[in-house]
Amino acid sequence: MRTALVLGGGMAGLVAARVLADHAEEVLVLEPDDVAVDQPRQRRGVPQSAHAHILLGRGRQILGDLFPGLFDAMIGHGAELLDFERDGGWYADGLRRVAVPGDDMLSMTRPFLEWHLRRHVLRSGRVRSVRAKATGLTLTGSRVDGVRIARVDGGGAGTPGGPGERIAADLVVDATGRSSRLGDWLRESGFQEPPRRRVGSDIGYATCLFRREPGQRLAGVRAAHSTRTLRSGRPGASSLSPVENGRWIALTTGFADDRPSRCYDEFVARCMADVEPMRELVRACEPIGEVAVYRFPASVRRDFHLLGDDFPAGLVVSGDAVASFNPVYGQGMTTAALHAEALGQWLRSAPDLDRPAGAYFKRIAAVVDNAWETSAQQDLFLPHVAGKLTVGQRAQLYLRDRLIDGCITDMKVHRSFLDVVNMRTGPRTLRRPSILFRALRAPRRQSALR
Template sequence: MRRAAVLGGSIAGLLAARVLSDHADEVVVLERDDIAPAGDFGDGRDPRPGVPQGTQMHALLDAGRRGIEQWFPGFSAEIVAAGAAHADTGAGVHSYLDGRRKVLVGGVEMVSATRPFLEAHLRRRVLALDAVRLVNGRVRGLVFTGDRVTGVRYASGAGASGAAGTSGASGAARTSGTSGTSGTSGDDVLDVLDADLVVDATGRASRIGAWLGEAGWPEPALRRMHVDLGYATALFRRSGGPHEATLAQSLAMLPDGRLRLGTLGRVEGDRWVALVAGYADDRPGRGVAEFLRRCADDPAEPFRQLAADGEPMGEPVTYRHPDNRRRDFHLLKRFPAGLVAVGDTLASFNPIYGQGMSSATMHAACLADYLASGPSPRDPAWSYFKRTRAVVDDAWQTSALNDLKLPHVTGPRPRGFGVASRLSDLIVRASVTDPVIHRRFLDVMHMLSPARTLMRPGTLLRAARAVRRQDLPAAGAPLDTTV
């Protein structure tokens, strides 16, 4: 390819740019947030405005960590040296179910850091590539020529200049917003960036459906699952230590049937970040007192300890996730060549399960496989969407199966849901005490193995035996785990 354009400088967009740098003479990352005012591409201290959940806790699952490490060798060591926390499930990562710590099993690794920190380090590595450059601008629409997408229209950002600006974009042309461009007014003057391939990484609010529809193409169906999740994140300083758990996760069923979740981890700057979550009318508020009360009431010991020895660094920041979403591109009968989608544009899951960044990494791997197969530039990327469908289906199954157990979640239950739900509960309960089941469970939750591997007869038989040896509540309550 001569040029590829990536719409959005998110984790998904940056990883797509890394893949494209192996196949294109030039890769332009078009990002609406002015993240390079001084040419340093941001210092990782503040979240981008375009990432509303950027202030919330993030942990990189092992599938994502391994994928990034393949494209950027030494990345994990780099960010740990800069302050991120690294932990193995055999020691520093502790998972709790109703306050009972699961048996420790090693071999699965996690990285804990704030989202701005992770993104800034990844952005530096990507933009250090000779073929990649950043353009500050807001996407207004796609350019179609025949049955292909051949470019993108965008409004230049006021802060873009020099290497990160638009004035030096070879092949760019000026066009008026009165030419029928989607989402523009008559006063807009837009840039057109020609591209042989356009990658939409603009996220769950992407306008790709509208852009396709306005050009006469069918729009991908957008599926939604209402979950009404709310969570709050707070930063802490802690006295004493060392602390046994570098990362801790807790899932607990309250006596009234409500499900509560929490995640706690050490991050850069010798700080700790904690997240508490609940559904529907049990969503946490913004106050420090309520946040500490939730931690103190958690049956998992690390959260009670945080409430006792943690010093809050400001007010908690809340975020609401109303629904899970996926766009089913694979169901379309017609689609233009020269266009693909990655990250939350494809699917946005319940964030409690931490699948977002690792899914983006796997989408980038699908893009790498697709491009390595030597596709014709005249054909739609059907084989790419087939590859990503498998990734989306597996992650969707993991989160949706758990979400559908919640009484407030509406929507049709798939055929066999009752049996699948009970078997899922069996696996989770067995993972508390059985190291083999717990390791297989972790492999699925960290997106290292497909969810179906937990339904193998040998695994289910072992899980049933483990549960019989436990003194746990009767099966039937929707007890599952977060990452």
């Protein structure tokens, strides 16, 4: 393959570019935002980047393989390595789950991670960034052979006038995210759009940064994640963790009419109504800047694997352009890494690039299925989404509540739960009779950590 073209220079685009660099003589990454910067910063095209993000366990494994030395470099620049048995607290409805040894987490902001990834990717002489945005596909017969682009000026606007410049490519990867226009481009080129599924969640989340003292702990922990189930009457989640430059990043969420606002006093009130680490944060630490908010209306997936041969050759899709999930589950960045892994597996099989990439789309469908079951299908239980639950839904909700109860006192149940959350295994793991039996018999601890 001579030239591969990646549309989008975010997380999905960067890891795809790294994989393509092993198979193409030249990889061009099309990104309208200015990424030629000497330090991490929020990009206009990623409005959610101001909020807390997490790289789940499986995603970290993949990035570690693709980018040797990446994590050491990040730690050297201020990313925080956390041992969850020693440093972390997981809570469900105010009760702390039993600690599980062997899990750690690298904590940093989204701009920090993307900046380091971009530096590593561009070190390869085969990868180059182009400041432009794609405006459509070009085809020879039923094969994509490039894209039309608009160059972006310093103000972020596309160059006006003219039919648009074209960049030729042997393979195009759409990694333009949730707002991808690929469906329109396919229709304009005489192809079908992929079937689309949508599950509304209407979640809002608010994030605030706080000053952190060296070695500081809050209620004995360095990171906390608190989940409020439907039983609480106010479902949602909150989290805090240390990030680079001596800061805490704290997040709180709510659904529908309970979405958080930009008001700092409201942010404090939400933290004070939560677990002790969140309360101590707002009592003991100074806020840095204003509260940032973001609204996520729905999880969406596009089932490209169902199109079969009714899809152009020379084109694949990755990341949120395939599926985007309720961000409270933290699956987005790890799903992008899993898609890149699938891309590498497909390319190593020496596929015929003049044929549709059906084998690739089947691989990523399995990734999406697991993530969808863990997050989007759980959102179907939300009162403002489901309305009155069916008998089957009530049974599923009962089992889910029992699993959460089991995590509070049973280490094996919690270990299995964390493996699913970290996308190391699929949700079927939690349906094993041995896990369900342990969860059903696990006594619920009565002392709430409030």
